[in-house]
Amino acid sequence: MGPRREQLIFVRDFLRERAAIRVGAHLRRDPLARLHLEEGRRDPYPLYEDVRSRGPLVRSTIGAWTSVDHHVCNEILRSRSFGATGEDADHLAGSPQLSFLEMNPPDHTRLRRFALPTFSPKSVAAFAPSIQQVVDDLLDKTVGDEPFDLVGSLAAPMPIGVITRLLGVGDADADEFAHYGATFGSALGGLQSIKHAGELMRAQQALRRIFENAFEARRRDPGDDVISRLVSTEGSSVRPEEMVPLCTLLLIAGFETTVNLISNTILALLTHPDAWRRVAADPTLVEAAIEETLRWDPPVQRTARFALADATIAGHQVKKGEIVVTLLAGANRDPAVFAEPARFDLDRPNKSEHLAFSSGIHYCVGAPLARLEAIIAVRSLIARYPGLRVAGPVVRRQGSLIRGLTNFPVSRSFVAVPAG
Numbered sequence: 001m002g003p004r005r006e007q008l009i010f011v012r013d014f015l016r017e018r019a020a021i022r023v024g025a026h027l028r029r030d031p032l033a034r035l036h037l038e039e040g041r042r043d044p045y046p047l048y049e050d051v052r053s054r055g056p057l058v059r060s061t062i063g064a065w066t067s068v069d070h071h072v073c074n075e076i077l078r079s080r081s082f083g084a085t086g087e088d089a090d091h092l093a094g095s096p097q098l099s100f101l102e103m104n105p106p107d108h109t110r111l112r113r114f115a116l117p118t119f120s121p122k123s124v125a126a127f128a129p130s131i132q133q134v135v136d137d138l139l140d141k142t143v144g145d146e147p148f149d150l151v152g153s154l155a156a157p158m159p160i161g162v163i164t165r166l167l168g169v170g171d172a173d174a175d176e177f178a179h180y181g182a183t184f185g186s187a188l189g190g191l192q193s194i195k196h197a198g199e200l201m202r203a204q205q206a207l208r209r210i211f212e213n214a215f216e217a218r219r220r221d222p223g224d225d226v227i228s229r230l231v232s233t234e235g236s237s238v239r240p241e242e243m244v245p246l247c248t249l250l251l252i253a254g255f256e257t258t259v260n261l262i263s264n265t266i267l268a269l270l271t272h273p274d275a276w277r278r279v280a281a282d283p284t285l286v287e288a289a290i291e292e293t294l295r296w297d298p299p300v301q302r303t304a305r306f307a308l309a310d311a312t313i314a315g316h317q318v319k320k321g322e323i324v325v326t327l328l329a330g331a332n333r334d335p336a337v338f339a340e341p342a343r344f345d346l347d348r349p350n351k352s353e354h355l356a357f358s359s360g361i362h363y364c365v366g367a368p369l370a371r372l373e374a375i376i377a378v379r380s381l382i383a384r385y386p387g388l389r390v391a392g393p394v395v396r397r398q399g400s401l402i403r404g405l406t407n408f409p410v411s412r413s414f415v416a417v418p419a420g
């Protein structure tokens with residue numbers, strides 16, 4: 001298919017989808033459709049409760065099944081009858097290509113196996129001093145008495161610094177890399193407009209150029225990073241045309257998610273002052289705060305699966321080719337699994353049963369890295385500013401797939417330490 005025809009099909013599908021969402025949301029009050037509008041961006045949690053009140057698996061007017069039931073979501077994510085892509089799923093111009101995140105076995109297994117060693121708990125632990133260095137350098141810049149933006153000063157640049165080093169993209173390209181990566185990441189929850197699709201295509205081309213330069217550089221001068229491993233095994237486990245999408249997946253997954261885990265955790269703590277005080281007095285509670293944030297307000301709110309065969313789920317017939325949207329953040333508030341699910345509770349015994357990192361064969365490869373980055377960032381921030389306060393209105397990011405902030409003004413009011 002030529003690029004012009006691809007673009008026309010994209011525009012047609014985009015307009016059709018927007019129309020279906022508006023009709024579903026306004027005329028039919030469909031919670032899945034409403035999730036795509038302002039309401040879902042601001043506060044999706046009442047919409048998840050609406051879905052829950054309709055049953056464990058619900059047919060949406062916008063053509064998909066949906067669920068907030070923990071058991072049902074987990075079953076679908078772990079089932080071999082469902083896949084991350086369907087037989088007829090096709091990539092349209094402008095939609096991000098995210099390598100094995102969107103593949104089924106055997107390609108998924110082959111590419112995931114390539115990525116795993118870099119992100120094993122052992123490899124990640126060895127990276128802790130580097131992460132601490134990135135965090136300390138960023139916090140050193142937050143001097144003075146003026147309020148600062150927690151996202152721009154720490155939560156966003158920190159994971160970018162870490163993933164750039166892990167991938168092996170040279171410092172010279174790092175700023176451009178961050179800029180195009182953010183444009184690309186902004187499209188994860190769906191394109192906002194046709195202009196947005198154009199920006200995305202340009203970002204995709206720019207990232208390809210940066211990665212291809214990095215492949216060249218690492219062929220000449222290999223290091224201890226993902227791109228060096230990629231070029232040294234070229235053609236064996238990863239095909240040449242798979243290299244750019246694989247790097248793009250690691251880049252986007254690496255910096256569009258952890259940024260939100262850090263800011264969502266700090267926001268949860270600052271809006272629950274008792275929890276903040278407890279964590280400030282006892283830094284070993286940072287891990288509990290991060291885990292409870294992953295349950296209570298997770299960065300990735302939903303994912304979807306295609307039925308690869310007819311299946312019976314919660315008494316409903318799901319036909320081959322149909323899509324099920326698993327609302328992970330809704331499942332994390334299932335009262336059958338979590339007592340008083342709407343409460344942010346550091347002492348919750350089973351908080352790690354959340355589905356924030358999904359479940360089954362696509363379970364997040366970067367979970368150990370994300371947890372470690374968040375622990376180091378949150379612990380260092382609280383140690384430096386135990387009297388941190390929200391200093392103005394927060395701004396939420398676009399879309400409702402990824403939940404987080406784009407602006408988070410904070411001020412570091414100093415706590416006087418009593419003498420003696």
Ligand code: HEM
Nearest residue numbers: 100101253254257258261300303357358362364365366370
């Ligand atoms: C708080 C941070 C993060 C969250 C909440 C998160 C969440 C998720 C979720 C929900 C999935 C599965 C999606 C699905 O089932 O369709 C996923 C997959 C993935 N994540 Fe993460 N992620 C985070 C950080 C990271 C980091 C730091 C990396 C590494 C750079 C990473 C790399 C990946 C990869 C490669 C996959 C695809 C796994 C597969 O398809 O087998 N993630 N992540």
